[in-house]
Amino acid sequence: MxxxxxxxxxxxxxxxxxxxxxxxxxxxxxxxxxxxxxxxxxxxxxxxxxxxxxxxxxxxxxxxxxxxxxxxxxxxxxxxxxxxxxxxxxxxxxxxxxxxxxxxxxxxxxxxxxxxxxxxxxxxxxxxxxxxxxxxxxxxxxxxxxxxxxxxxxxxxxxxxxxxxxxxxxxxxxxxxxxxxxxxxKGILTEYINTQGTTEGGKNTLISFDAGLRENMVPQDATVIFKSEEAEKFEKDFYDFIETAPVTGTVSVEANQVTIEVNGKAAHAMEPRGGVNAATYLAVFLNRYSFGGDAKAFLEMTAEFFHDDSRAEKLGLNHVDEVMGDLTMNPGVFTFTPKDGGMIALNFRFPKGVSVESIEIELDKKLSHYGVTLGRGKEQLPxxxxxxxxxxxxxxxxxxxxxxxxxxxxxxxxxxxxxxxxxxxxxxxxxxxxxxxxxxxxxxxxxxxxxxxxxxxxxxxxxxxx
Missing domain, CATH: 3.40.630.10 (Zn peptidases)
Structure with a gap:
């Protein structure tokens, strides 16, 4: 037939x-x-x-x-x-x-x-x-x-x-x-990076940082609110920053409180290079300024270890399998408040030759000095x-x-x-x-x-x- x-x-x-x-x-x-x-x-x-x-x-x-x-x-x-x-x-x-x-x-x-x-x-x-x-x-x-x-x-x-x-x-x-x-x-693993919520010790005080809708999406939008002794200077600094960055955004200043919104591009977490992570770009900008306590740690590790590094090379996790390809990492959700502390959800897609335990060992090795704790979320083997x-x-x-x-x-x-x-x-x-x-x-x-x-x-x- x-x-x-x-x-x-x-x-x-x-x-x-x-x-x-x-x-x-x-x-x-x-x-x-x-x-x-x-x-x-x-x-x-x-x-x-x-x-x-x-x-x-x-x-x-x-x-x-x-x-x-x-x-x-x-x-x-x-x-x-x-x-x-x-x-x-x-x-x-x-x-x-x-x-x-x-x-x-x-x-x-x-x-x-x-x-x-x-x-x-x-x-x-x-x-x-x-x-x-x-x-x-x-x-x-x-x-x-x-x-x-x-x-x-x-x-x-x-x-x-x-x-x-x-x-x-x-x-x-x-x-x-x-x-x-x-x-x-590939295997799938979400690791939650948790910090406390202290903010003392810097010229700027972080009130909140929020970005991302789901761990399996590149965050398209990110918002930060903080207090500063020199709030007015952030407006010019931020617009200068985005002139050379692949993001857009806005700044509003009211008295000594600054609100910054950043817009990137969403994408599926299986290939973070397809998007523009608004959260990590915002952290890169803020990391140039003085923040204290766990707020400083939250911003610094985001800027230093999670920004523009979809293959997790800075964490020592880059691995390529001949059949299954690269390990990838998507920092998908970010939250921080003094009351609740900070949380970053890292979504890994890993090939054969990598284990959940090996990922956690390297995360602990590279991030422990920030005082973080790790929490294992969804996991699936290759x-x-x-x-x-x-x-x-x-x-x-x-x-x-x-x-x-x-x-x-x-x-x-x-x-x-x-x-x-x-x-x-x-x-x-x-x-x-x-x-x-x-x-x-x-x-x-x-x-x-x-x-x-x-x-x-x-x-x-x-x-x-x-």
């Missing part, structure tokens, strides 16, 4: 866009302030999960909601199960948007909205691929579960709970990265599926067939649901020439990319379950 996958995709384009726009309109940022037993990560992710499952019910699939944290849409029968895992939660919006991030806009062949590329757009493309297989009534010998999570951008509470009560598929992929395939994912695995080979072959492009294995610093399975990978939906706007302002996905991804997903899923 010969199937024209692109023709089948084209016939469903308008329906696909209607369903995608409906999903993109839901603000599904995790919100712990509104979390309840019935909405463990807030009402937005729950609403998005229910909306997706409703599509499955509409289209005649078997569906299940697991505690409003995760769910699945199921099709087919067999002794083996293919899992396709997507997520409906999104990172916080941040600043710099030219349109409403939850009112999708289509212009110049792109759909703009938070989640359009990460991961509602690709997830919907993969769902429609399964829908095509069902509507064509193609024979299948395996079961497929399209699994939906609501907490991928934070703690993965969704998958923890789902696999407590549901069986794990035998193999699978997540449409949450790029083509031709991601069969290797994941790799060999290129010769039949899953990898099938996915690469379909990609090469449909695009005519070279199909090869690759590793990323991002963490996808693919790492949940021993034989799990990430697969699309970005192409080699796609513009990556994940975790950035004005996030978008090219509609043609979504259509082409849907066609690849449909053939790949069918090849894996027929």
């Amino acid at each position: 010969t199937i024209d996958w692109k023709k089948e995709v084209a016939a469903r384009k308008e329906d696909f866009l209607t369903d995608l726009i409906s999903l993109l309109k839901i603000d599904s940022v995790r919100d712990d302030s509104q979390a309840t037993d019935d909405a463990p990560v807030g009402p937005g992710p729950k609403k998005a999960l229910e909306a997706f499952l409703a599509l499955g019910e509409r289209d005649g699939f078997i569906t299940k909601n697991v505690d409003s944290l995760a769910g699945h849409i199921e099709y087919g029968d067999g002794d083996e199960t293919l899992g396709v895992l997507a997520h409906v939660d999104v990172v916080p919006v941040g600043t710099g948007w030219e349109t409403d991030p939850f009112d999708p806009v289509i212009k110049e062949g792109r759909i703009y909205a938070r989640g359009s590329s990460d991961d509602k757009g690709p997830g919907m493309a993969a769902y429609y691929a399964l829908k095509i297989i069902k509507e064509l009534d193609l024979p299948v010998s395996k079961r497929i579960r399209f699994i939906i999570g609501t907490d991928e951008e934070s703690g993965w509470m969704c998958m923890d709970r789902y696999f407590e009560v549901e069986e794990k598929p035998d193999f699978g992929f997540s449409p949450d990265a790029e083509f031709p395939i991601i069969n290797g994912e 994941h790799y599926v060999p290129a010769e695995d039949p899953l990898v080979q099938t996915l690469l072959n379909v990609y090469a067939k449909q695009t005519g492009l070279e199909a090869h294995e690759q590793t990323i610093g991002g963490g996808t649901y693919g790492r949940l399975f021993e034989r799990g990978v990430a697969y699309g939906a970005m192409f080699p020439d796609s513009v990556d706007t994940m975790h950035q302002a004005n996030e978008f996905m090219a509609i043609d990319d979504l259509m082409n991804a849907m066609s690849i997903y449909a053939e790949a899923i069918y090849e894996l379950i027929k």
